[in-house]
Amino acid sequence: MEKLSIVKIGGNIIEDNASLKAFLKLFANLKGKKILVHGGGKRATHVAAKLGIESKMVNGRRITDAETLEVITMVYGGLVNKNIVAQLQSLQVDAIGLTGADINSIASEKRPVKEVDFGFVGDVKKVAHKSIDKLIQADFTPVFCAITHDGKGQLLNTNADTITSQVAVGMSELYETSIYYCFELDGVLRDIKDKKSVIKHIDVTLYKELLEQGIIADGMLPKLENCFDALNQGVKTINMGNTSMLTQENDNFTRITL
Ligand SMILES: Nc1ncnc2c1ncn2[C@@H]1O[C@H](COP(=O)(O)OP(=O)(O)O)[C@@H](O)[C@H]1O
Numbered sequence: 001m002e003k004l005s006i007v008k009i010g011g012n013i014i015e016d017n018a019s020l021k022a023f024l025k026l027f028a029n030l031k032g033k034k035i036l037v038h039g040g041g042k043r044a045t046h047v048a049a050k051l052g053i054e055s056k057m058v059n060g061r062r063i064t065d066a067e068t069l070e071v072i073t074m075v076y077g078g079l080v081n082k083n084i085v086a087q088l089q090s091l092q093v094d095a096i097g098l099t100g101a102d103i104n105s106i107a108s109e110k111r112p113v114k115e116v117d118f119g120f121v122g123d124v125k126k127v128a129h130k131s132i133d134k135l136i137q138a139d140f141t142p143v144f145c146a147i148t149h150d151g152k153g154q155l156l157n158t159n160a161d162t163i164t165s166q167v168a169v170g171m172s173e174l175y176e177t178s179i180y181y182c183f184e185l186d187g188v189l190r191d192i193k194d195k196k197s198v199i200k201h202i203d204v205t206l207y208k209e210l211l212e213q214g215i216i217a218d219g220m221l222p223k224l225e226n227c228f229d230a231l232n233q234g235v236k237t238i239n240m241g242n243t244s245m246l247t248q249e250n251d252n253f254t255r256i257t258l
């Protein structure tokens with residue numbers, strides 16, 4: 001099977017122009033077929049605040065009312081996605097920016113209201129791996145933002161980490177897939193105050209321990225939540241760390257295995 005890399009960048013990298021530029025260079029140099037997924041939660045929070053809209057997160061997910069959905073559509077689907085695509089074009093990567101509504105690539109379902117009403121937040125139901133592959137086979141590089149749709153005309157906010165693992169699972173039908181969760185730290189840390197305390201390898205048993213001890217929290221929750229499902233559903237490798245893990249020179253990052 002041919003290899004496919006699915007790379008995710010989040011808010012902290014996107015917020016810092018120099019970090020974003022440096023990352024996009026590494027991504028452009030990454031050999032083989034690839035997909036980029038980006039978040040932008042921090043930018044959405046800033047823009048919402050400017051508009052007088054307060055942001056609320058529960059379990060690493062944004063409570064998304066109708067007003068917030070408008071903001072995230074503009075920020076993720078417009079501002080962030082198109083800037084990244086333009087920068088990739090300047091690096092000779094023929095990128096195409098997508099929400100899950102485009103080519104019906106990621107269909108989701110509005111999260112049912114249980115203890116928390118997340119509003120317009122979608123849980124991924126179907127990834128159109130064959131349609132996405134048409135773009136890849138045509139030598140385009142898909143760049144997904146954190147928006148999906150329900151097939152009935154409703155856009156839904158979906159955590160970018162979750163999109164990454166679900167797209168990777170879908171594409172595993174056709175490729176040997178590797179996920180790279182790039183963020184500002186070197187990996188999952190045993191002690192959040194000690195930047196050097198990178199845990200090099202996490203399996204299911206250690207994951208449960210770390211979760212119980214509260215070592216995995218906040219933005220780290222959605223990253224790790226779906227990893228083991230993804231590995232069980234055919235994703236070959238999952239890595240978490242800073243952007244330099246995309247080069248062969250850095251091996252100081254976290255590898256997730258079953
Ligand atoms: N054990 C941990 N190791 C590393 N980061 C952690 C840990 N627990 C919580 N975090 C938090 O998770 C954040 C990364 O998630 P998130 O903010 O969603 O990043 P991004 O948007 O860049 O993907 C880190 O900045 C850190 O504050």
Ligand SMILES: CC(=O)N[C@@H](CCC(=O)OP(=O)(O)O)C(=O)O
Pocket residue numbers: 009010011012038039040041042044060061062072121146157158159160161219
């Ligand atoms: C439902 C939900 O929480 N969606 C996320 C999507 C963006 C995201 O995931 O951004 P980062 O990767 O930068 O955190 C949000 O609106 O914050």
